[in-house]
Amino acid sequence: MSAKSTVRLALGLFLGAAIAAALTFRSELTPTALEARLGAFGVWAALAFMIVYAIATILFMPGSVFALAGGALFGPVLGAVYNLGAATAGATVAFLVARYLASDWVAEKSGSRLKQLLTGVEDEGWRFVAFVRLVPLFPFNLLNYALGLTRIRLVPYVLATAICMIPGAAAYTYLGYAGREAVAGREGAIEKGLLALALLAIVVFLPRLIKRLRKPASLSVGELRRRLDGGQDILLLDVRDEADFNGAQGHVPEAVNIPLQKLPGNLPELEDRRERPVAVMCFTDRKSKAALKVLSASGFTGALLVDGGMKEWNRLGYPATRQEGQSER
Known part of the structure; x- marks a missing residue:
């Protein structure tokens, strides 16, 4: 069996398992339900959380739910690390699925916008990937798949994806942490909530700033x-x-x-x-x-x-x- 066939087989098996897991636990994708489930994993709770988050990214589930849960469950620092790692892992698997397993399906779903990505990557390489990560011209989950059809290599894709998702991961993680603190009635909850909103405002404003500063293609x-x-x-x-x-x-x-x-x-x-x-x-x-x-x-x-x-x-x-x-x- 060739290396490419092996990759396709592994991706197919993983994707099948991911779909089965999603169908089994689809009613439990809330921060409260996740916390209850993860409690049973003990020291492996963080790894279990990251696996579930990565699967959710692959299957087009809303990542914001998991980002908020990560902050609430693991705090602002570890939560951000786990959220970023899981989202990057999910984005990487989606990229590989598009490249080796489901290129025709991804091309159909991407439609005419795929041409923009192909041209952008051809002209700018990883810089274009960084730009579309920071400026949401394309739905995040679909973008993961669509970029798999471009010529960009895996390592530059992963690095640009991970680095440019840091602002969003940090903001949503802290928002989840601040929400948990407020619900628990802990000291300083109001200040933490205001800081969380400020971080979120920066993330919302960031795409506009980048579009202004970005040199034309x-x-x-x-x-x-x-x-x-x-x-x-x-x-x-x-x-x-x-x-x-x-x-x-x-x-x-x-x-x-x-x-x-x-x-x-x-x-x-x-x-x-x-x-x-x-x-x-x-x-x-x-x-x-x-x-x-x-x-x-x-x-x-x-x-x-x-x-x-x-x-x-x-x-x-x-x-x-x-x-x-x-x-x-």
Whole structure:
């Protein structure tokens, strides 16, 4: 039996056992019921909790219930460690299931958004995984499976997943701990509750901050040339004015020209590109960045900035189309 077949068999058996366990204990997925069940495991309670949490992640069960329970049962520090470890383990198994066992099912469930993930990972690698973990553009449980269909390797996926889940794990764990303290009427419960809410507010605000600070997805001129020469599905959009497009600097032969000021009114022409790659360039990057904001605000998920624009294209000596009589200055 090949290594790949062995992995598939092991994943299939684990998935079957996970489904059976979920069906058996589906009525007990509450912090109170979990505490009662875990009490019977004694020193193995933490391991049992992590296994159940990981299975829940694989089977699309709400992770927030387990994150809160982890904080209530094990405290803010150990609870966060157990929650993070379990969620990462579940996300890893889901990734492997998609890659080796259920790729067709995952592709069907992911729909058109899978193209965004494939393009993002191809362009940015682990950085894109980190971004989608911190900014919830995709449901968490489905994202675990969908990323298994991309080219990212297992280790970068696991590391980016674990590190970028830390803020959420810490906030929900502390919220569960604070809730337990409040119910028990212990001293300082109000202060702990306010701190928990503050942490949760930070987690809610974090995606907005990251989206503002994140540099636009980009493409080098060399990579653009490779994709165009390879006949890949990518639209090259040049947003310079018509005079500059046909001027001395010329333009890439495959480029479509829509000046920046006309772009908002011409978006219907690009409707079929809404979830497909669109490389945006100008002479340098100034107009390109403004065009990317227009496209992103209108829901274009595959827009890419061509770093260096036409200036870099000419510097590298790639062919450019110019009007007859024009020469590069």
